Amino acid sequence: MSSTTDAVSSSATESSVGVSGAPKKRKRKALGTIFWISICWIGVVFLLAIVASWIGLDDPNNGDFSLINSSPSWAHPFGTDDLGRDILSRVIYGARVSLIVGFGAMGIGMSIGGTLGMIAAYRRGAVDTLVSAASYVMLAFPALVAVIAIVAFWGHDIWKITIIVGVASTPLVYRVIRAATLSYATREFVTAAKAQGATDTRILSRELLPNVLPTVISYFLIGVATVIILEGALAFLGLSVPAPTASWGNMINESRTYLSDNPWLALFPSMAMFLFLIALNLVGDALRQSFDAQESKL
Amino acid sequence: MSAETAPLLSVKDLTVSFKKGRQVVQAVAGISFDVYEGETLGLVGESGCGKSTTGRAIVRIEEPTSGEVLVAGKRLTGLGRGELRRARTSIQMIFQDPVSSLNPRRRVNDIVAEPIDIWKTETGDQRAATVREMLEAVGLDPDVAGDRYPREFSGGQCQRISIARALVMKPKVLICDEMVSALDVSVQAQILNLVEDLKAKYGLTLVFIAHDLAVVKNVSDRVAVMYLGRLCEVAPSDDLYALPAHPYTQALLSAVVEPDPEKATTHVTLTGEPPSPINPPTGCRFRTRCPSAQERCSSEVPELREIAPRHQVACHFPTLRP
Amino acid sequence: MSNEQSSIAFPSTEELSGPLLRVKDLRTTFSTPRGSLTAVDGVSFELGRGETLGIVGESGSGKTVLARSVMGLLPRSNTTQTGSILFEETEIVGAQEATLREIWGAKIAMVFQDPMTSLNPVVRIQRQITESLRLHTSMDRAEAKATAISLLSQVGIPSPAERVRAYPFQLSGGMRQRVTIAIALACSPRLLLADEPTTGLDVTVQAQILDLLSSLQSARQMAVILVTHDLGVVATRTDRIAVMYAGHIVEMASTKRLFASMAMPYTQALLRSTPRISQPSHTRLIAIDGRPPDLINPPSGCAFAPRCTYATDQCRSERPPLRTAAEDPTHLFACWNPLQTGNAGSITTAKGEN
Numbered sequence: 001m002s003s004t005t006d007a008v009s010s011s012a013t014e015s016s017v018g019v020s021g022a023p024k025k026r027k028r029k030a031l032g033t034i035f036w037i038s039i040c041w042i043g044v045v046f047l048l049a050i051v052a053s054w055i056g057l058d059d060p061n062n063g064d065f066s067l068i069n070s071s072p073s074w075a076h077p078f079g080t081d082d083l084g085r086d087i088l089s090r091v092i093y094g095a096r097v098s099l100i101v102g103f104g105a106m107g108i109g110m111s112i113g114g115t116l117g118m119i120a121a122y123r124r125g126a127v128d129t130l131v132s133a134a135s136y137v138m139l140a141f142p143a144l145v146a147v148i149a150i151v152a153f154w155g156h157d158i159w160k161i162t163i164i165v166g167v168a169s170t171p172l173v174y175r176v177i178r179a180a181t182l183s184y185a186t187r188e189f190v191t192a193a194k195a196q197g198a199t200d201t202r203i204l205s206r207e208l209l210p211n212v213l214p215t216v217i218s219y220f221l222i223g224v225a226t227v228i229i230l231e232g233a234l235a236f237l238g239l240s241v242p243a244p245t246a247s248w249g250n251m252i253n254e255s256r257t258y259l260s261d262n263p264w265l266a267l268f269p270s271m272a273m274f275l276f277l278i279a280l281n282l283v284g285d286a287l288r289q290s291f292d293a294q295e296s297k298l
Numbered sequence: 299m300s301a302e303t304a305p306l307l308s309v310k311d312l313t314v315s316f317k318k319g320r321q322v323v324q325a326v327a328g329i330s331f332d333v334y335e336g337e338t339l340g341l342v343g344e345s346g347c348g349k350s351t352t353g354r355a356i357v358r359i360e361e362p363t364s365g366e367v368l369v370a371g372k373r374l375t376g377l378g379r380g381e382l383r384r385a386r387t388s389i390q391m392i393f394q395d396p397v398s399s400l401n402p403r404r405r406v407n408d409i410v411a412e413p414i415d416i417w418k419t420e421t422g423d424q425r426a427a428t429v430r431e432m433l434e435a436v437g438l439d440p441d442v443a444g445d446r447y448p449r450e451f452s453g454g455q456c457q458r459i460s461i462a463r464a465l466v467m468k469p470k471v472l473i474c475d476e477m478v479s480a481l482d483v484s485v486q487a488q489i490l491n492l493v494e495d496l497k498a499k500y501g502l503t504l505v506f507i508a509h510d511l512a513v514v515k516n517v518s519d520r521v522a523v524m525y526l527g528r529l530c531e532v533a534p535s536d537d538l539y540a541l542p543a544h545p546y547t548q549a550l551l552s553a554v555v556e557p558d559p560e561k562a563t564t565h566v567t568l569t570g571e572p573p574s575p576i577n578p579p580t581g582c583r584f585r586t587r588c589p590s591a592q593e594r595c596s597s598e599v600p601e602l603r604e605i606a607p608r609h610q611v612a613c614h615f616p617t618l619r620p
Numbered sequence: 621m622s623n624e625q626s627s628i629a630f631p632s633t634e635e636l637s638g639p640l641l642r643v644k645d646l647r648t649t650f651s652t653p654r655g656s657l658t659a660v661d662g663v664s665f666e667l668g669r670g671e672t673l674g675i676v677g678e679s680g681s682g683k684t685v686l687a688r689s690v691m692g693l694l695p696r697s698n699t700t701q702t703g704s705i706l707f708e709e710t711e712i713v714g715a716q717e718a719t720l721r722e723i724w725g726a727k728i729a730m731v732f733q734d735p736m737t738s739l740n741p742v743v744r745i746q747r748q749i750t751e752s753l754r755l756h757t758s759m760d761r762a763e764a765k766a767t768a769i770s771l772l773s774q775v776g777i778p779s780p781a782e783r784v785r786a787y788p789f790q791l792s793g794g795m796r797q798r799v800t801i802a803i804a805l806a807c808s809p810r811l812l813l814a815d816e817p818t819t820g821l822d823v824t825v826q827a828q829i830l831d832l833l834s835s836l837q838s839a840r841q842m843a844v845i846l847v848t849h850d851l852g853v854v855a856t857r858t859d860r861i862a863v864m865y866a867g868h869i870v871e872m873a874s875t876k877r878l879f880a881s882m883a884m885p886y887t888q889a890l891l892r893s894t895p896r897i898s899q900p901s902h903t904r905l906i907a908i909d910g911r912p913p914d915l916i917n918p919p920s921g922c923a924f925a926p927r928c929t930y931a932t933d934q935c936r937s938e939r940p941p942l943r944t945a946a947e948d949p950t951h952l953f954a955c956w957n958p959l960q961t962g963n964a965g966s967i968t969t970a971k972g973e974n
């Protein structure tokens with residue numbers, strides 16, 4: 001029977017070196033130092049936002065009126081704003097808003113839009129047609145205008161904003177995830193799973209989701225970045241979280257009036273937002289590249 | 299394999315129609331055949347004849363528009379979703395593209411064990427043992443191959459993994475849909491030999507769908523020839539290839555290239571192109587290209603009838619044996 | 621080996637003596653992230669005018685890379701080529717693109733495997749044919765269109781005057797392949813490279829296309845290199861066959877001789893592992909164990925040794941050179957233990973090999 005065996009051990013080991021890319025260790029294209037720095041930075045921001053109340057920061061909402069618009073000093077490393085509030089503390093507390101709105105809204109978008117996208121791509125037919133049509137309608141509506149209108153009408157506390165932005169992002173997430181899933185849903189391993197008697201739920205969660213996950217993750221991160229900017233836009237219209245709560249958008253908005261007097265007001269929240277967004281983008285991009293490289297070998 | 303024993307797989311008047319825009323394409327136009335236990339039925343034809351669609355319709359991956367499929371006497375068509383799912387374990391399929399048939403993000407062990415996991419028939423050690431046994435049966439070393447991902451394997455090895463996965467639940471019938479078409483010649487030979495061995499070892503019944511006539515002859519006991527959604531001829535392999543009765547079979551056989559420089563290249567050139575399945579010719583679908591076509595062929599659809607023991611032809615003017 | 625140029629009515633060229641194509645010690649290497657991959661490793665052969673050479677091999681044997689090297693169609697980056705490809709006094713290896721562009725289409729043409737991807741899906745057939753004509757000849761639009769229609773009828777497309785305005789997707793696979801042949805033949809090249817031209821086509825269409833190539837070739841006295849994995853395709857339509865494995869030519873002989881007295885175990889193994897209609901059903905195929913070698917780290921010695929049933933220690937350590945068979949000096953093979961009984965020929969240096 002030797003003609004049927006595939007020279008078992010030799011060719012299977014051959015396959016690990018001969019067929020796959022590099023030997024098993026270097027499975028993924030190296031993600032790079034920039035990636036790791038970005039990950040660390042994101043981690044730092046998260047950490048600070050969580051432990052903000054416990055690390056002895058100055059009160060972000062009440063200031064020392066004697067120190068209005070002061071430049072950075074030992075007591076106030078980022079300076080103070082026009083109401084004497086410590087900017088460093090406001091930046092850190094402000095991170096909370098960005099994180100909640102950003103990750104929360106994208107979380108909503110991914111859960112609803114992503115799930116619908118996967119189901120639509122897998123099932124096709126009526127479900128796909130209907131939901132896709134609905135998404136086209138929603139996408140045709142200018143998102144920013146819609147968000148502004150609804151926020152202005154409904155109210156702008158942090159949770160309402162998160163929900164509104166989340167729902168507004170759903171159609172786009174739906175389209176992206178649907179497209180990503182489509183390329184896998186037509187492959188024969190999905191048909192094979194069906195032929196073995198797997199339920200639709202099982203196919204979606206065990207066959208499709210692991211393949212779509214890389215797209216989900218990298219798109220998610222880039223989406224968070226977009227939402228954070230959106231929060232900034234809302235702030236400029238006075239529609240972000242109400243004063244005195246600090247948010248990066250609010251701070252940048254307020255700093256406009258004092259730009260000539262106290263440029264520090266604008267600098268630090270902008271830097272914080274900038275650095276965080278670029279970290280998100282770099283991570284999302286690096287992950288996407290790494291997954292693309294894997295994809296091409298698949 | 300007498301005519302008295304009931305067939306293991308029975309296909310009756312199977313029709314599969316698709317809507318293409320506003321037109322209806324009848325990819326499979328009412329075919330019937332039986333496959334007996336332990337035999338391999340080869341299903342051969344050119345592209346567009348509907349053989350792959352037939353295979354998929356039997357397993358109900360494509361839904362048949364009408365007709366019946368029975369496996370071991372139980373109807374597969376007409377089952378509801380839940381029952382259909384349960385019935386799937388008795389009839390499995392192997393696909394053409396070896397790489398795309400495997401989930402790239404799962405390890406080989408998990409891929410092969412998937413049917414066990416779906417149906418929860420075994421757990422833990424027993425599950426692992428079954429996976430090992432299957433991987434060994436298809437000629438892969440479980441210790442080396444088990445933990446790897448499909449991308450680390452060649453096309454032939456991926457096809458072996460697919461076979462292992464298909465056989466895990468010990469199906470009664472195996473449908474092989476162009477399973478060696480994407481493989482190199484030498485790998486193809488390995489896989490064909492493997493299939494023969496597994497068939498003997500596990501008592502499988504196969505429907506082997508392919509377009510390569512030589513491959514089909516090698517692996518099949520009986521062969522069915524399809525043209526444009528209909529069966530032309532069904533006969534035991536050696537009979538079919540030695541004494542084809544249907545003009546289409548004759549044309550196909552004469553066009554095959556053999557690696558033998560002494561073989562003359564004269565052959566029956568089929569005139570024209572295959573007609574579109576959207577508007578197939580009336581009566582016998584082959585008549586527009588048939589050298590023996592006559593009046594009757596355009597008005598009357600030829601039915602499969604027996605012209606010699608176990609040799610059926612759907613033709614009004616078949617070449618009968620002396 | 622050179623044939624007389626017959627006086628056919630197409631733009632004639634000056635008579636040249638000597639072979640049309642002379643490949644000497646061609647080595648093509650690609651640099652990949654894993655290392656350098658030698659796809660073609662020291663290949664030499666000659667081709668006369670009007671001759672048909674079949675190059676047979678499985679995937680990874682280097683046959684497609686060889687065909688593209690002959691044409692000069694390899695990517696510029698990450699590719700190194702050494703050796704010489706002499707086409708009618710023009711050196712292809714290292715040639716400037718301008719030189720190559722004059723040859724492409726006009727003197728050497730190629731027919732690719734998949735007609736759907738080798739035809740531009742958004743351009744009408746007419747323009748795809750006339751493009752080459754307008755580039756290489758001084759025809760005007762009307763002449764070019766007339767020639768295109770004539771070409772389409774020569775390749776057997778019915779109603780050519782209508783079909784010439786069609787898009788590729790409106791034609792069937794067989795038709796599309798005929799169109800690619802028409803495009804290739806438009807400027808009457810001296811050499812046609814056909815890379816798996818019928819793989820993927822139905823068997824009846826395959827027969828038609830191969831017949832078409834044969835008849836066109838003899839009408840135009842064109843040399844053809846037919847690259848394929850199918851020994852059946854080359855058995856009746858070639859003058860000579862070269863069998864490739866792991867980047868080398870391991871056997872080369874006239875077609876009749878190759879099938880009658882093949883020397884290489886690989887050739888024999890290839891033949892035995894192919895199912896044939898003439899064999900009875902359930903004939904056990906003698907499959908070749910294992911898989912083709914990794915071209916980045918090829919094994920020492922003969923590349924086929926790990927899979928060869930006749931391999932000896934010498935085969936595993938020393939690479940056999942191409943030698944000629946004693947009975948027939950045009951039969952070359954590279955094997956320490958060739959198939960003929962005893963020693964199949966003295967170890968004379970094959971032509972072109974060192």
